[in-house]
Structure formats: structure tokens, C-alpha cells
Amino acid sequence: xxxxxxxxxxxxxxxxxxxxxxxxxxxxxxxxxxxxxxxxxxxxxxxxxxxxxxxxxxxxxxxxxxxxxxxxxxxxxxxxxxxxxxxxxxxxxxxxxxxxxxxxxxxxxxxxxxxxxxxxxxxxxxxxxxxxxxxxxxxxxxxxxxxxxxxxxxxxxxxxxxxxxxxxxxxxxxxxxxxxxxxxxxxxxxxxxxxxxxxxxxxxxxxxxxxxxxxxxxxxxxxxxxxxxxxxxxxxxxxxxxxxxxxxxxxxxxxxxxxxxxxxxxxxxxxxxxxxxxxxxxxxxxxxxx
Amino acid sequence: xxxxxxxxxxxxxxxxxxxxxxxxxxxxxxxxxxxxxxxxxxxxxxxxxxxxxxxxxxxxxxxxxxxxxxxxxxxxxxxxxxxxxxxxxxxxxxxxxxxxxxxxxxxxxxxxxxxxxxxxxxxxxxxxxxxxxxxxxxxxxxxxxxxxxxxxxxxxxxxxxxxxxxxxxxxxxxxxxxxxxxxxxxxxxxxxxxxxxxxxxxxxxxxxxxxxxxxxxxxxxxxxxxxxxxxxxxxxxxxxxxxxxxxxxxxxxxxxxxxxxxxxxxxxxxxxxxxxxxxxxxxx
Numbered sequence: 333x334x335x336x337x338x339x340x341x342x343x344x345x346x347x348x349x350x351x352x353x354x355x356x357x358x359x360x361x362x363x364x365x366x367x368x369x370x371x372x373x374x375x376x377x378x379x380x381x382x383x384x385x386x387x388x389x390x391x392x393x394x395x396x397x398x399x400x401x402x403x404x405x406x407x408x409x410x411x412x413x414x415x416x417x418x419x420x421x422x423x424x425x426x427x428x429x430x431x432x433x434x435x436x437x438x439x440x441x442x443x444x445x446x447x448x449x450x451x452x453x454x455x456x457x458x459x460x461x462x463x464x465x466x467x468x469x470x471x472x473x474x475x476x477x478x479x480x481x482x483x484x485x486x487x488x489x490x491x492x493x494x495x496x497x498x499x500x501x502x503x504x505x506x507x508x509x510x511x512x513x514x515x516x517x518x519x520x521x522x523x524x525x526x527x528x529x530x531x532x533x534x535x536x537x538x539x540x541x542x543x544x545x546x547x548x549x550x551x552x553x554x555x556x557x558x559x560x561x562x563x564x565x566x567x568x569x570x571x572x573x574x575x576x577x578x579x580x581x582x583x584x585x586x587x588x589x590x591x592x593x594x595x596x597x598x599x600x601x602x603x604x605x606x607x608x609x610x611x612x613x614x615x616x617x618x619x620x621x622x
Numbered sequence: 623x624x625x626x627x628x629x630x631x632x633x634x635x636x637x638x639x640x641x642x643x644x645x646x647x648x649x650x651x652x653x654x655x656x657x658x659x660x661x662x663x664x665x666x667x668x669x670x671x672x673x674x675x676x677x678x679x680x681x682x683x684x685x686x687x688x689x690x691x692x693x694x695x696x697x698x699x700x701x702x703x704x705x706x707x708x709x710x711x712x713x714x715x716x717x718x719x720x721x722x723x724x725x726x727x728x729x730x731x732x733x734x735x736x737x738x739x740x741x742x743x744x745x746x747x748x749x750x751x752x753x754x755x756x757x758x759x760x761x762x763x764x765x766x767x768x769x770x771x772x773x774x775x776x777x778x779x780x781x782x783x784x785x786x787x788x789x790x791x792x793x794x795x796x797x798x799x800x801x802x803x804x805x806x807x808x809x810x811x812x813x814x815x816x817x818x819x820x821x822x823x824x825x826x827x828x829x830x831x832x833x834x835x836x837x838x839x840x841x842x843x844x845x846x847x848x849x850x851x852x853x854x855x856x857x858x859x860x861x862x863x864x865x866x867x868x869x870x871x872x873x874x875x876x877x878x879x880x881x882x883x884x885x886x887x888x889x890x891x892x893x894x895x896x897x898x899x900x901x902x903x904x905x906x
Contacts, residue, residue, distance in 0.1 A: 356731035358699050367728050375716035378752075444711040448768065451675060451709070453702035454729040617677065 358453055365461025372466035376432075386432045387470065390424035391477055397546065398486040410581045413486030415548050418576040421478045422507065422569035423545035426536070428470035429508045433463060433515030434532040441618055442525030450616035463512070471508050488576055496575045499592065503571035506599035510564045513606025520613050544569040550584045557586055564602045571595040626689065627652050628776055628807045629674060633683035636669050643669040645831030646683070651809060653775075656802045658818035658839075659811040661828035662902055667811040668780060670828070674809070675707050675778055687776070703730055706774030708765050708782055719756070720749035723767050730772035742800070743767045744793060759790045766794075770801065777801065779810035783817060795820050815894045825894075829902040843897035855886035 376382055394417060402413030440446050449459060482488030491497045515532075522528040540546050542556040543565040552560065560566040573581065574590035582590050629651040636644040644666040651657050659667045672678040674687055676696030685692060688704055695701040714722050723740055727733035740746055743763040748756070753764060762782070769777060779798075783791045791814075798821050802808055812818055818825050819839045826836040827843075835843050850868040854861055854875060865871050868889050875884045892900075 358703065358731050359728055364728055368725065371717060371721055371725055374721075375714070378716040443715075444709055445714055447677070448707070448709050448711060450696075451677070451702070451705075451707040452726065452729040452772065453699040453731075455699065456697075 358455075361455035361457040361461065364454060364458035366465065368458055368462030369465025372462045373469050376436075376466060376470065382432070382435070386427050386435075387474060390420055390427050390474065391481060393423075393546070394420040394478055394481055394486070398482075402486040406584070408580055408583060410577055410584070411487035412548070414482065414488045414576055415573065415581075417478065417482030417486050417488040418572045419543075419545040419548070419569045421475055421482070421576075422543075422565060422572045423540050424474040424478045425471050425504055425508055425568065426511045426540075426565050428474045429467045430511035430515040430518075431532060431536055432470055433467060433512055434518045435528055436466075437463075437516060437519035438522050438528035438532070439525045441519065441615070442522075442528070444618065446616040447618065463516075467508060467512050471504065475504060482576075491575050499571065500575045503568060503575070503595060503599075506596065506603065507564055507568035507571070510599045510602035510606060511568075513603060513610055514564070517606060517609040517613060520615055520619075523619055539563055539565050542566075544573075549573075550586070554586075561598075564599055567595045567598045625653060628655075628688060629809065630686045631670075631674070631683065632685075634670065634673065634680055634685060635682035636666075636673065636678070636680050642831055644673075644680075647828070647831070647833055649826060649833060649836075651807060653807055654802070654805055655823050656798070656808040656810070656821055657824045657826060658822035659809065659826050659828055660813065660815065660818050660898060661811075662813065665828040665902070666831040667828055671778055671780055671809065671811055675705070676702075703732075703772060704775045706769040706772055706777040708769035708777065708779045710762065710780065710784070711765060715754040716752060718750050718752050719745055719764060719767075722753060722764065723771055726768045727771045732773050734771050734773050736771060739767045739771045742770070743797060758785055759787065762786065763794075766797070770806075774806065776807045776809070779808065781811055781813070783812070783814065791817070815898055819894050827898060827901045834901045835897075839894055842894060843892075843901055845892055845894065845897050848892050848897075851888075851890045853886065853888045853890075854884050860886070 376386075397416045397420070398413045402411070402416060404412040406412060406415075437446075446459075479488065479490070483490060491500055518532055519528070522531040539560065542552050542560040543549070543563065544552065544560075545565065549557065549560075549566070549569065557566075570585065570590065571592060573585075574592060582588060585591070627650040629649065631647055631649040634644050634647040634649075635642075643664075647666065647670055649657075649670075659670065661667050669678065673680050673685060674692055676687075676692035679693055687695075688701060690698065690701055717725070719740060720736065723736040727736045727739075734742075737749075740749055743766050745760060745763050745767065748760065753761065756764060762785070766779075766782065769779070782798075783794050786794060795817070798808065798810075802821075808821075810817075810821065822839055824836065825839050825842050827834045837843070840846055849864050849866050852863045852865060852868050852871045852875075863871055872884070872887070872889065875887070
């Protein structure tokens with residue numbers, strides 16, 4: 333250690349205050365958020381555990397389910413592989429948003445990262461902009477990989493019209509926002525970082541079973557279908573089936589139609605509710621800090 | 623002093639349920655001072671500091687930091703920019719030293735150069751290392767780097783050298799002395815008396831949620847005026863006299879020795895530790 337940096341640092345304030353007027357500007361939320369987003373993405377892909385559990389798991393499950401059941405064809409001439417692929421794309425998007433943010437923010441809160449950020453002049457919005465970028469990159473990459481695997485091996489067809497691409501975009505867009513907000517909200521629930529896994533993963537795995545991700549939705553018992561209909565994942569996977577399956581497959585849905593209007597409504601309701609919940613419950617300090 | 627204190631605390635109170643953590647703390651800290659809050663675990667040090675940092679709400683009393691109430695200014699970004707907080711964290715694990723320091727520099731209007739800060743805390747050469755690969759002591763230096771990168775006018779350090787080896791502690795003290803020489807006002811909590819003695823202009827001893835005594839490390843608890851212990855070796859063994867007038871005793875001994883050396887002569891005042899133990903014991 334030498335004294336030089338302090339001497340240099342001590343000289344700087346006078347200079348910069350003179351240059352920029354009396355009050356130096358606080359960095360804006362957007363610029364800081366974009367910088368945070370870059371670091372978020374880097375940190376995500378450096379941590380093997382999150383890459384495996386959040387990113388690789390849906391791909392592995394698609395390969396497993398697709399290899400076991402994917403070459404069957406339903407009575408309506410629809411490839412089961414494509415049904416799984418469509419569901420897994422919904423599940424992957426939810427993993428990259430809900431599960432990713434839930435675990436990530438719970439860990440950051442537990443390790444005191446949020447507390448430290450809260451002690452700086454960082455604009456709070458910057459933190460969330462960083463998370464938006466993280467989720468955006470993860471969801472786009474996850475969906476791209478799952479689509480590529482589905483097309484290559486499991487009879488998935490890319491959307492056949494501009495209308496279907498548009499449906500893909502808005503279902504994934506609304507679904508990702510709804511899942512992200514739910515993830516941020518649920519991150520406050522675990523009492524510690526080590527509890528976060530079970531608290532977040534258990535409901536997520538159950539939802540994937542009953543929402544048409546691991547099991548085709550028309551094979552799910554009606555009473556579980558009704559429970560699934562309360563959550564966004566069922567509507568995301570239904571919306572994505574409308575994108576990737578032939579129109580005739582709508583007959584297999586419980587309502588015998590894709591119900592895209594309802595998909596939009598339910599996802600929008602989750603976004604509104606999730607936003608209120610996040611604003612009311614988000615905490616920067618660990619729960620043990622009172 | 624006529625200037626407004628950087629920190630002013632009057633009658634601060636805070637309870638957790640039935641447990642009273644802070645029970646009427648008064649404290650003034652002025653610009654450029656280094657003040658150490660000493661006290662045993664549970665004396666209310668951390669609670670007091672976290673209220674000053676705007677992390678916690680208080681139950682009673684008044685608190686101002688830079689003239690503002692931290693309870694209301696905790697979200698005031700300009701107020702935050704004047705304050706540095708050093709927290710002990712395991713923190714950001716996957717990012718490198720340079721990435722994390724650069725990230726935090728980006729939060730402030732007039733940050734220090736991240737490379738300078740990294741050098742200042744003694745992490746030069748480790749810029750590319752991820753936080754999780756740092757040793758405990760190196761991680762604490764990173765914590766300090768994040769606390770000072772915004773060029774704070776006021777720095778909070780909560781037990782900054784816990785777990786340091788003696789050499790690392792010495793280096794850390796040099797760093798704090800440099801920051802103080804730079805004009806940074808510093809409030810640190812510690813339970814190392816040597817640390818308070820080495821760094822602090824003023825010490826406040828907290829016991830059972832109150833300030834039991836405050837003063838310079840030398841004068842704390844009237845240490846300078848307390849009776850001294852004079853010891854020397856006499857032909858019939860070691861002698862010890864407790865006296866309010868040690869100079870007189872030593873002069874008499876010197877005269878008796880006929881101008882020669884008094885063998886084994888020592889004069890000791892109560893150490894800071896003696897005073898401290900008495901203060902916290904008396905208040906239990």
C-alpha cells in the first residue's frame with residue numbers, strides 16, 4: 333500500500349466540482365441498470381450451478397421426454413414430441429424467469445448484496461433493470477435452444493405464419509414478465525438462502541407437472557387442470573401449443589379452443605397482481621435483520 | 623466547537639420486542655473525527671450504527687447525519703452519496719475484484735478511480751480474481767474498497783478487522799489513517815481496544831445500550847489522572863506503591879538511590895483495557 337492514490341484522490345474533488353458545477357450528477361438509473369445487466373449475465377453464466385439448474389435442465393428434460401415419448405403420434409395425427417417441446421419451451425421460459433430470479437434474489441438478499449446496494453446511492457430501478465436484462469437474455473437463449481432441439485429431433489415446426497410468430501412473442505413476453513414478478517415476490521419468502529431451493533422449486537415442479545410441461549395437459553386429471561388454470565404456466569404452455577401445433581390440435585384442449593384471449597387476460601392479471609405484491613413486499617435487508 | 627456535527631444523536635432508543643438494545647444514546651461526531659464505538663457484544667453498537675446508516679428505524683430520540691434524519695433520508699440518493707458503509711459480506715461471488723469495484727464506482731457522482739482503490743486496499747494484482755476465490759482477509763479488503771470507492775465524507779466501519787491476522791490489521795490501520803488524513807470522518811465499532819487506541823481521536827464506550835463514557839483514548843475514564851502504580855526492585859524484593867503523585871515517589875526513590883538508577887523501576891497508569899472493563903462492568 334502506498335500513499336499515492338489517496339493524495340491523487342484528494343486532489344480530484346476540487347477539480348471535478350469546479351468542472352461540473354457545484355453538484356456532481358448522480359448516475360442515471362438506465363445507464364447503471366444496463367451496466368448491472370452486463371455483470372448479471374456474466375455472473376449467471378459463470379456459476380455452474382445456476383447454468384445447470386436453470387438453463388440446462390429444461391433442455392435435458394426435453395431430450396429425455398422427447399426420446400422416450402417423442403415419436404408417438406396422437407389420434408389426431410399430432411406428434412407427441414412437438415407437444416412436449418411446446419410445453420417445455422413454456423417451462424424453460426418460466427425457469428429462466430421465475431426460478432432464476434427467485435433463487436438469485438433470495439441468495440443475494442441472504443448474502444447481504446441487497447443490503448449493500450441499498451446503502452449506496454444506486455437508483456433502485458437500476459437493480460431491476462439489471463434483472464430484466466438477465467431474464468431477457470436467459471429467456472431468449474433458453475427458448476432458442478429448446479426450439480432448435482425440438483425442430484432437430486422431435487418434429488417441432490417453426491411457427492408457420494407471421495400471426496403465429498406474433499403469438500409466440502406476446503405469450504412469451506407477457507408470460508416472462510408475469511413469472512419474473514412472481515419470482516421477485518417469492519424470493520422474499522424463504523427465511524434464508526439455503527431454504528430458497530425447496531420454497532421455490534417445490535411449487536415450480538408441481539406446477540410444471542399439472543400445467544402441461546412434463547405431462548401433456550389433456551392427460552392431467554380435471555381437478556388438477558382447474559388448479560393449474562389459476563397459475564400463469566398453464567396459459568403459457570397453452571398459448572405456445574397454439575403457436576407450434578397444427579390448428580386441429582385445439583380440439584385436444586379442455587375448452588376445445590386455444591382461448592388466446594383468456595391467455596392474455598390471465599397473464600395480464602398476474603402481471604398486475606405481481607407488481608402490487610412486489611412493491612408491497614420487496615425487502616433489501618435479510619429477514620433476520622428485522 | 624461551533625460547526626454543526628456530522629452526526630448528532632440525542633436520547634436514541636431502540637427495542638426488539640421486550641429486549642432494549644439502545645437505551646438513550648447521546649453522541650456528537652464532528653467533521654474529520656475518527657470515533658470508535660467500543661462495547662461488548664449486545665451493547666447496542668451495531669444497532670446504533672445501523673440506525674445512523676438509515677438501515678433501521680428507531681423507537682425514540684433524534685438522529686441527524688449531515689443534518690438529515692437517516693430514517694427519512696435513507697432513500698435520498700444525494701445523502702447516500704456522501705456516506706460510505708463497509709459491511710462484512712460473503713457477497714458477490716462470481717464477479718472479479720475489478721468488476722465489483724467498477725460496478726460500485728458507477729453508483730456515485732464523484733467516485734475514486736477503481737484502480738486506485740484496489741491499490742489502496744492492497745488488492746493490486748488480484749483484479750481478475752473472483753470474489754469467491756479471495757481469502758477472508760482479502761474479501762474484507764474488498765468490502766472496504768466498496769465502502770470508499772464513492773469518495774465518502776463519512777465512513778462507517780462495523781468491526782472491520784475481525785478475523786484479521788496482526789499484520790493484516792496493521793496494514794488496515796494504515797489505510798484508515800490515510801483516509802482520516804484525507805479528511806474523511808470515520809465511525810468504527812470494534813471490540814479491539816488496541817484498534818480504538820491506534821485509530822480513534824475519540825472513544826465512546828457503550829454498555830447496556832448507553833454511552834458509559836466518552837473521551838480521547840488517553841483520557842477515557844479519567845485514565846490520565848487515575849492513581850499510578852510505581853514498582854521497583856529493593857534488596858528485600860519487589861516493591862509496589864499505588865499513588866496519586868508518582869513523580870514525587872520517583873523523585874524520592876531517585877534521591878534514596880543517590881542519583882543512580884532505581885532498579886526495575888516502572889510507573890503504570892490503568893490501561894485502556896482496565897478502564898474499559900471497569901466501565902462495562904459497572905454498568906452491567
